[in-house]
Amino acid sequence: MTIDEIKNVILEIIQDIDDEADLDNLDPTEALRDQLDLDSMDFLDIVMELRKRYQIQIPEADYPHLATLDSCVNYLVPRLKAA
């Protein structure tokens, strides 16, 4: 997957979790949590959805990598290369 494809997947999953989330004005370098009112349960939903779609296992220790949109993408690029 390309960087843009991965970015779109993340945004799509977030939109599924919260259909009222304002994704157009998202700053990719700022914490998703602060901009979108996401809580720790929402991040768990993202992890479970990524596992379902791409069989990717994200250990709890790696959850901090999911903090911003950019850090999500950077973390996922090598892991979703073949997807």
Added chain:
Amino acid sequence: MLHKSINGAGNRYNVVVIGSGLGGLTSANRLAKSGHSVLLLEHHHQLGGLATWFKRRGHIFDVSLHGFPHGMVKTCRKYWNRAIMDSIVQLKNIVFDNPQFSLTTTFDRQDFTSILINKFKISPVTINAFFNTVAAMNFYDDQSMSTRDLFEKFFPGRDDVHRLLMEPITYANGSTLEDPAITYGIVFSNFMNKGVFTFKGGTDHLIGMMTEELIRNGVTICKNSKVDRIVTEKGKVHGVLVGDRFIESDSVVSNSGILNTIYDLAGKDVFPAEFLDKVKTVRVNTSSCQVYIGIKKEEIIDDIGDLLFVSTAEKFSSDELLDLHTRSRTFSLYYPKTRPGHNRYTVVASMNGRFDDWIRLNQIKYEAEKQDMIERTLVDLERYIPGVREKIDWLEAATPKTIHRYTLHTKGTSFGTKFEGLDISRSIFKAVPGLFHVGSVGIIMSGWLGAINYGVIVANDVDGYVRAL
């Protein structure tokens, strides 16, 4: 599919869920929705665990529907469905009445702030600092500070303030002033966010809607099916035994008590010694007593509030609340608005209690203590609803023994375990691969919202395990 016995179960599943409390139901739903084959087994003839109800002479009594935080709205939308979410309504009149103060509140940060300023004369700076401290608490934070320390830090010597802050949470999750402050702060903050909420339609309606959703998502449900044993092979979960039926599964989620799961279902032989050493330190939490009061069909009672925290004890103490003869109780009022169409009034009084106090009584003494508890409850209720005795056509009491009979929980606990149980529950699958636990543990993973959210957290662990096989 919903079956009345184990005969409806197939031979093999990705996941077997033992027990249908809110945690078990939610794990089952989440895992089925995520594409796994799921079998849900319940020993009782009714689903819901402690989220339960019973019918007597036209009355429907809710056992644990007393009020939950607003977080339930988002949780139900994401992990159940919109119809369930749309049934959530606010309980606006929360009443406190004790020798130290009497007040009515919406039980949220804004209202509590103004009460603490105006009635208790606490400075806004202190109140703000207190709220910010508890709101920032996480379960992985330092747990050396007790709730008593926390209260003394912000409101030294003010046992009236301590009572206002602590009493409702003691009823909500059985915690005491000696428990880690984080267990208090997390639960209290959840409530203070927006107040107290309930389900319009009652527990039966909620569990009915959840059952429909489970069936839609393909979960096989068998009631009257008590699991005798979790079967392991080469140290990993292999399936379950229900009577003479063996059902193979990749994983088991036990929504039984954590100690029941380890000692009775899996058996201690399958766990490493160092894990068992940690298990030995787990204290089960306390239990509850209730008195169920049904009002005659033609009678009405005035609106005296939705949830009343009442006490005639001069001062608050965790021990007084647990005493066999406690003078402190909550009244949950169910007006016709609770179940539109079923126009009846019921009142449920809840008290905390110790299993050991009730189990040591002989049958005659046990029945006598139950009658005394009903009588003390009526004396209290008459202060708020004068003449209520004449309006009642059903009275019944439940004790920790009753809770034990229906839930099978070790020592009839209605609040799971103390804090140390959380780590055991969270790490059990590292001791026995494929074995997971969901249910009230660690004080914070209890109550309706805690149980459902914990069901989601555990479902994520199970999903990770099964997909990696």
